[in-house]
Amino acid sequence: MTTTAPTRRTDAPRTPQGKLAKFFDDRLTAARWTRATLNKLYPDHWSFMMGEIALYSFIVLLLTGTYLSFFFDPSMTEVVYPKNGTYVPMHGVTMSAAYKSTLDITFDVRGGLVVRQIHHWSALMFLAAMLVHMCRVFFTGAFRKPRELNWLIGLSLIGLGIIEGFVGYSLPDDLLSGTGLRIADAIMLSIPVIGTWTSFLIFGGPFPGNIIIGRFYIAHVLLIPAIIAVLIAAHIGLVVIQKHSEFPRRGHTEKTVGGERFMPYYMTKATAFFFIVFGVCAALGGLAQINPVWLFGPYTPSQVSSGSQPDWYMMFLDGSTRLFPSWEIRLWHHTVPPLFWPTVVLPGILFTLAGAFPFIEAKMTNDREKHHLLQRPRDVPVRTGLGCMALTFYLVLFLSGGNDIIAKAFNISLNAMTWGGRIALLILPPLAYLFAYRVCLGLQRHDREVLEHGVETGIIKLLPTGEYIEVHQPLGPTDEHGHGVLPYAGAPVPKRMNQLGASTPLRHIRGFFYPVKEKPEIQAALDELEAREQAEVESAEGPKQLTD
Amino acid sequence: MSDHRPEEGPTADELRQMTSEEAMIASAKAAGVHVIHRRDRFPIRGTRAEKRAERGVALAFAVSGLAGVAFIVYFIVGHWRWHLPGTSQDFQYYTPILGGTLAIMLIFLGIGMVLWVKWLMPEEEVVQDRHDGPSNDEDNLMTEATLVVGFEDTGLPRRGLILRSLMFAGGAVATVPLIALVGGMLKKPGSQLLHTLYRRNSKLFPNSDGMVPIVDGLWRPVSPDDMEPGAIATVFPGVRQKTAWGTDGLTDAASPTLLIRLRPGQTVKPRAGQAGWGWPSESPEYIAFSKICTHAGCPASLYEQQTGRLLCPCHQSQFQVLEDAKPVFGPATRSLPKLPITVREGDDGRLYFYAVSDFHEAIGPGFWERR
Numbered sequence: 042m043t044t045t046a047p048t049r050r051t052d053a054p055r056t057p058q059g060k061l062a063k064f065f066d067d068r069l070t071a072a073r074w075t076r077a078t079l080n081k082l083y084p085d086h087w088s089f090m091m092g093e094i095a096l097y098s099f100i101v102l103l104l105t106g107t108y109l110s111f112f113f114d115p116s117m118t119e120v121v122y123p124k125n126g127t128y129v130p131m132h133g134v135t136m137s138a139a140y141k142s143t144l145d146i147t148f149d150v151r152g153g154l155v156v157r158q159i160h161h162w163s164a165l166m167f168l169a170a171m172l173v174h175m176c177r178v179f180f181t182g183a184f185r186k187p188r189e190l191n192w193l194i195g196l197s198l199i200g201l202g203i204i205e206g207f208v209g210y211s212l213p214d215d216l217l218s219g220t221g222l223r224i225a226d227a228i229m230l231s232i233p234v235i236g237t238w239t240s241f242l243i244f245g246g247p248f249p250g251n252i253i254i255g256r257f258y259i260a261h262v263l264l265i266p267a268i269i270a271v272l273i274a275a276h277i278g279l280v281v282i283q284k285h286s287e288f289p290r291r292g293h294t295e296k297t298v299g300g301e302r303f304m305p306y307y308m309t310k311a312t313a314f315f316f317i318v319f320g321v322c323a324a325l326g327g328l329a330q331i332n333p334v335w336l337f338g339p340y341t342p343s344q345v346s347s348g349s350q351p352d353w354y355m356m357f358l359d360g361s362t363r364l365f366p367s368w369e370i371r372l373w374h375h376t377v378p379p380l381f382w383p384t385v386v387l388p389g390i391l392f393t394l395a396g397a398f399p400f401i402e403a404k405m406t407n408d409r410e411k412h413h414l415l416q417r418p419r420d421v422p423v424r425t426g427l428g429c430m431a432l433t434f435y436l437v438l439f440l441s442g443g444n445d446i447i448a449k450a451f452n453i454s455l456n457a458m459t460w461g462g463r464i465a466l467l468i469l470p471p472l473a474y475l476f477a478y479r480v481c482l483g484l485q486r487h488d489r490e491v492l493e494h495g496v497e498t499g500i501i502k503l504l505p506t507g508e509y510i511e512v513h514q515p516l517g518p519t520d521e522h523g524h525g526v527l528p529y530a531g532a533p534v535p536k537r538m539n540q541l542g543a544s545t546p547l548r549h550i551r552g553f554f555y556p557v558k559e560k561p562e563i564q565a566a567l568d569e570l571e572a573r574e575q576a577e578v579e580s581a582e583g584p585k586q587l588t589d
Numbered sequence: 590m591s592d593h594r595p596e597e598g599p600t601a602d603e604l605r606q607m608t609s610e611e612a613m614i615a616s617a618k619a620a621g622v623h624v625i626h627r628r629d630r631f632p633i634r635g636t637r638a639e640k641r642a643e644r645g646v647a648l649a650f651a652v653s654g655l656a657g658v659a660f661i662v663y664f665i666v667g668h669w670r671w672h673l674p675g676t677s678q679d680f681q682y683y684t685p686i687l688g689g690t691l692a693i694m695l696i697f698l699g700i701g702m703v704l705w706v707k708w709l710m711p712e713e714e715v716v717q718d719r720h721d722g723p724s725n726d727e728d729n730l731m732t733e734a735t736l737v738v739g740f741e742d743t744g745l746p747r748r749g750l751i752l753r754s755l756m757f758a759g760g761a762v763a764t765v766p767l768i769a770l771v772g773g774m775l776k777k778p779g780s781q782l783l784h785t786l787y788r789r790n791s792k793l794f795p796n797s798d799g800m801v802p803i804v805d806g807l808w809r810p811v812s813p814d815d816m817e818p819g820a821i822a823t824v825f826p827g828v829r830q831k832t833a834w835g836t837d838g839l840t841d842a843a844s845p846t847l848l849i850r851l852r853p854g855q856t857v858k859p860r861a862g863q864a865g866w867g868w869p870s871e872s873p874e875y876i877a878f879s880k881i882c883t884h885a886g887c888p889a890s891l892y893e894q895q896t897g898r899l900l901c902p903c904h905q906s907q908f909q910v911l912e913d914a915k916p917v918f919g920p921a922t923r924s925l926p927k928l929p930i931t932v933r934e935g936d937d938g939r940l941y942f943y944a945v946s947d948f949h950e951a952i953g954p955g956f957w958e959r960r
Contacts, residue, residue, distance in 0.1 A: 056609075077620040082717040119835070127671050148671045152664060155687045187721075220887055223842070224903060227885040227954035230782075236957050237778035242771065247781050248842050248886075251835050284719055292625070292716040299716050302622065306706055306713070313702030320695030327688005343806075343823050343845030343880060345888045347902040362885065362920060363904045369922035369955065378955030379920050380885055413719060445905060455905055456918055566625040570716070 082300035083307035084285040088181070091174035093311065095198075096273065097318035098167040105160040106262065112150055114142035115212065115258030117251045128335055136214075136339035139254045143213040143334055159326030164206050166322060168354040171199050179398075179428050181415040183286045185408070189399040191279045196396050198272050203354050205265040208257045210332075210352055217332075219340025221351055223248060224362075231381040249342070289414045289531045292570055298413070348446055356442030357435055361387050364441050364462045395431075419488075420531060422481035429477035430470040437466045488534045492516060493524050496538055514538065621718035629711050642708040649701030656693035663690065778958075783951050785843040786826040787928060787944040793830065797933055802827040803848065803877070803942040806839065810941040813868070813875060813932065816850040819894035823880060824848045826944065843952055845880040845888055846928055848942070849910055852894060860913040863949075866929040868942070875942070877928040878914045879952040882906055884921035886954045899925075926950050 054063050066072045116138040122131040127148040136144075146153040175195060178184050184192035207225070211218045226248040229240040245252040284298045293299045301307050325331075337346065351359055361383035370377040402424065403409065418425040440447065441462035448455040495513035502510050516535065517527040598619045604612050614624050631639035669683040723729070745752050791799035803811050804827035811824050824846050828838040838844055851857070851874050857867065867873025878899075882889045887903035897911035906921030908914040914925035929945035951959050 076616045080617040080620040080622045082622060082715060129671075129673050151669055152683075152687050155684045155691070158684070159688070220903065223886045230954050230956040233957050237782060238775070240956075241776040241778045242774045245774065246776050246834050247778075284717070284721070292714070296719055296721075297623075297716040298719055299714075301713065302617065302715055305710060309702050309706050309710075313699040313706075316695045316699035316702070320692045320697075320699060323688050323695055324692035325688075327685050327692065341840065342842040343825070343839075343888055345890060345902055347891060349887075349902055359904070365920050367906075367916060367920050367922045371960075374960045375957055376955045376959045377957070378884075379922055380954060383920075411721065413721065445902070459905060459919065566714070570623075570625060 079302070079304040081281070081303050082284075082298060083303060083311075084287065085299075085301050085307075086287060088177045089285065090314065091170050091177055093314055094170035094318055095167055095174055096277075097315040098163040098170060098322060099269065099273065100315065101163040101319050101322050102160060102167060103266065105156050105163065106266075108156050109146065109160060110262055112142060112146045112153060113212070113258075114138045115254050117214070117249075117254050131335070131338075134339065137254065139212060139214040140334070140339045143215070147335055155323075155327050157326075158329075158331050159322050161331045162325040162329070163322040164209065165331075165353060166318070166325075168199070168202050168206060171195070171202055172354075175199065176428070176432070180418045180425060181286075181288075182412065182421060182424065183415055184399045185412040186399075186403065187283055187411050188279070188286065191276055191283075192399050193396055194272050194276045194279070196392065198269060198276065200392060201265055201269050201272070205261060205269065206352060206354055208261045208265065211257055212254060212261060213332075213334045214254055214340050215334035216337040216340050216344060216346065217334070217349060219249070219342075220345050220349055221355075222253070222340075223342065227378075227380055228384045231378040232385060233375075233377050233381065249340075284413070286413050286415050288417075293414070295411075295413050297570075348449070350443060350446065353439075357438040358384055358388065358442070360438035360441030360444070360462065363444060363459060364438070364466060366463070414531065417531060417533070419481040419484040422478045422485075425481050426474040426478040430474040433473035434466065434470045437462060437469055441466075487536070488529055491534050491536055492527050492529060495525060496535060496540075498538055617715070621720060623716050623718075624713060625716060626714040627711055628713075630709060639709075642704075646701050646705045646708060649697045649704060653694050653697035653701060656690045656697065660687060660690035660694060663687065782953075782956065782958075785947055785952060786828045786832070786838050786841055787844075787846075788947040790828075793828065797943055800931070800933075800943040800945060801838075803846070803930065803944060804838065808839070810935065811848065812935075812939050812941050813850075814939065816848070816875075818850055819852040820850050821892045821894070822848045823888075823890070824877070824942070842886075843879075843881065846877050847880045847890075847892075847899070847925075848875060848877045848930075849892070850875050851897075851911075855897065855911060857910070858912050860915075860924060860927070863913060863927050863929075866927050866945075868930050868932055870931070875930065876910070876913075877930050877942075877944075878908075878910070878925040879928065879948060880925075881953040882921060883916070883923040883925060883952075884919070884954060889925065923955065926952050 054060050062072060062075065065075075118138045119135055120138050120141050122128070122134045122136060122141060122144070124132050126132060126144075128144055131144060143157075146157055148154075178192065178195070207221070211222045211225075226240050226244065229243065230236045232239060240248065243253070243256070244250040245256075285300065287293045287299060290299075301310075338344075350356070362380065365379055365383040367379055368382075369379050418428075441458070444458040444462060445455060447453065448458045495515040498512045498514050500512040502512055504510060515523070515525050517525055519525055599607070599612075599615050604615065607615065610627075614627070617624055631642075663683075663686050667683050667686065668677070668679045670680055672678065672680060724732075740746065787801050789799035790801065793799075794801060803824045805811055805822060805824055808827065808829070810827065811822065816822060825844045826838040826841075826846075831837050832841060834841075836842070857873055857876060859866070865871065865873070867876035880888045880890065882901040882903065884901065884904055884906045887901050889899050889901035889906070889908060891900040891902055892898075892910070893900070897909060898917070899908040899910055899914065900906075901908075901919070901921070904920050906919035907917050908921070908925055909917045913927055916922060916924065926948040928948055930942050931945050932940040933943055935941045
């Protein structure tokens with residue numbers, strides 16, 4: 042009996058993992074890719090969790106949304122809630138099949154209500170996390186070259202998320218969402234020239250027609266989520282290619298990136314964090330009632346309840362609509378309704394400005410370099426000021442979206458709230474800019490003061506001359522006048538004595554509960570790494586001062 | 590990964606001599622990942638501290654599992670059917686308990702995994718090279734050459750005819766699906782936004798010269814005696830025949846109308862040409878306006894009878910009913926359209942309201958074609 046040339050025994054993997062890897066490598070030649078992927082570093086700074094929350098709540102949305110689609114009937118066919126139905130107050134009421142199936146999910150599907158509420162809460166969470174993530178990226182300058190494309194993708198995700206949320210909110214066809222839909226119709230009608238045609242195109246006739254829920258359903262469960270999923274994949278793909286940005290500290294430079302390896306660290310933590318995000322959504326969905334459509338009743342065009350409020354991400358548009366004055370343009374037998382400016386033009390301007398910002402900033406600062414290191418907001422006062430200005434603008438609109446609730450709760454005249462919002466919208470953002478700008482400068486100066494004079498120790502010394510001075514602890518070597526010579530490096534400067542000995546950046550966050558002591562062997566390795574980098578950088582460029 | 594260029598890594602034979610950990614570090618290094626420091630958290634196995642950490646993680650997992658069991662049990666045995674108030678309300682715990690146990694199950698699983706990493710897995714300090722520079726000149730030059738020759742081979746630079754005709758065809762291919770979709774969905778607005786079901790219709794209502802009877806939400810004709818002074822009622826055109834969109838007088842979005850009976854002493858300052866559109870026509874006590882706000886289409890329904898102000902709850906437009914629903918505050922720009930009404934004697938001898946004609950202007954929010 043002959044055999045083919047025996048494989049060398051030593052070549053065969055000995056471990057189960059090795060055998061598994063071999064199985065796939067024989068078929069896919071995947072070993073090289075696999076080892077690189079498993080060793081890739083992922084960020085471990087807490088501010089990166091915002092994007093993760095957004096991603097995980099999107100997954101929760103897909104899971105719960107799939108569940109809901111098993112029960113929901115996206116039809117506007119008129120039905121009558123049966124006389125023996127579970128929810129007695131609706132007996133004999135005429136409603137759409139969509140609304141009835143939402144009632145059925147609530148009352149006749151075991152656990153249906155909790156899943157519907159988790160779905161709604163995670164939608165709110167998805168948009169909130171994206172917005173906070175966007176603020177993080179903005180204020181730390183993470184959108185700069187080479188990451189402008191990802192900024193644009195992220196912005197598209199927020200826009201799509203808002204549309205997806207609104208469309209989903211409309212599906213139950215209850216009184217509240219129907220009112221929102223009618224306003225959406227009015228917004229379409231307000232567009233000059235093509236307005237009425239757009240409205241008739243979307244609704245298939247005059248509002249509300251009998252087709253809109255079906256159309257919104259396919260957009261909500263297939264079209265928009267598919268685009269969102271593709272954009273998320275691109276968003277994360279770009280992070281993989283470009284690697285994440287990070288705050289400067291030892292080992293975190295323009296040339297090297299810190300973090301934790303995928304296996305086993307990041308993959309365990311990321312999975313854990315997914316469960317935690319899902320858990321928080323579940324807690325909200327179970328314990329905090331949201332959108333009780335059975336209390337609102339089915340949509341009828343003749344009714345509305347006072348205190349009508351959209352989901353939070355639409356509130357800024359509601360606010361802008363409430364605040365915009367009654368200015369209508371009537372020209373040549375045509376009308377441009379007042380609704381057009383705050384609901385079509387304003388969001389258009391906001392999204393365009395946000396999208397163009399990375400390019401505007403690069404142009405204004407004449408900066409064509411790549412930046413992997415993040416900036417502390419205080420080091421870029423103009424950008425921080427603009428960001429605060431934008432946030433204030435948004436916040437005034439947001440609060441004005443609920444100005445009737447505020448007026449009622451605090452017993453303020455509704456008309457005063459409206460006028461207050463109008464005035465605040467014009468006055469507060471510039472003030473916020475000036476305020477943030479000054480605060481940034483103050484923080485910068487304090488950093489430099491501590492670097493120059495050292496940390497205040499709280500020890501008062503009486504000099505032989507009778508003069509009292511406070512003893513300052515220098516942070517590093519000093520010159521002949523006793524002034525510190527450490528340059529500012531774009532990293533936090535310890536300001537109190539108990540932050541000393543932990544002077545590498547962010548140590549006081551890591552060491553919040555107990556001081557972090559760098560182990561000698563880590564210190565030695567970091568010193569070595571730094572020396573190597575220093576030698577590389579030495580010839581090239583001097584350390585950059587990140588001042589205004 | 591295309592962006593890493595392994596340095597002179599160890600050979601296969603060297604790797605076979607290494608421990609798994611050494612080989613792992615070499616593997617990381619080949620991906621540009623430098624393990625600066627790596628240390629077992631419990632170099633001595635089986636210490637009390639290690640067991641404590643292990644128990645902590647296991648406890649979190651156990652809580653998670655128990656919460657899962659609790660979820661399943663309550664899902665099956667919990668009372669979940671809605672009941673009228675006054676009867677047993679224990680169904681109201683169903684959703685909170687399901688959500689709560691689900692949350693405990695998920696959150697404790699997550700917490701256990703985080704603790705597992707933080708307490709038990711070896712601690713590491715790692716940095717990775719970015720390799721972020723532009724591609725090297727060789728790559729760039731070769732790519733450029735490939736692109737240049739690839740484009741030249743197509744002949745497009747000198748064959749303008751091909752290029753232009755191709756662009757024409759490409760434009761057509763891109764436009765046709767769009768046109769097909771939009772064309773399929775397009776509906777001509779026409780004059781549909783200018784009319785409502787109050788239009789005179791002699792076919793349906795021959796007995797009243799085509800005037801449409803005004804009904805309430807239960808199809809009952811509305812009589813002046815039905816309303817107290819200062820009262821307000823939402824009324825509709827009494828058209829039961831379905832429109833092309835499946836709506837009738839009650840459900841049509843353009844129909845809702847406010848019928849207001851003024852308080853004694855209140856008089857209306859009518860808009861030009863609209864005097865006498867109420868009833869009685871010489872000094873109207875009953876007037877009717879479209880309920881659909883001229884701003885964004887919400888039903889304007891909060892009426893303050895003392896001042897005659899009508900508020901739309903969506904964006905707080907306010908209308909002065911005593912000035913023919915002129916907008917007096919908020920974003921609305923146009924008065925609520927007024928419906929000319931009159932009364933006729935019914936078979937029972939009582940008087941009932943009828944719409945003399947349709948609204949004389951488009952109801953609801955503004956649009957481009959509106960004058």
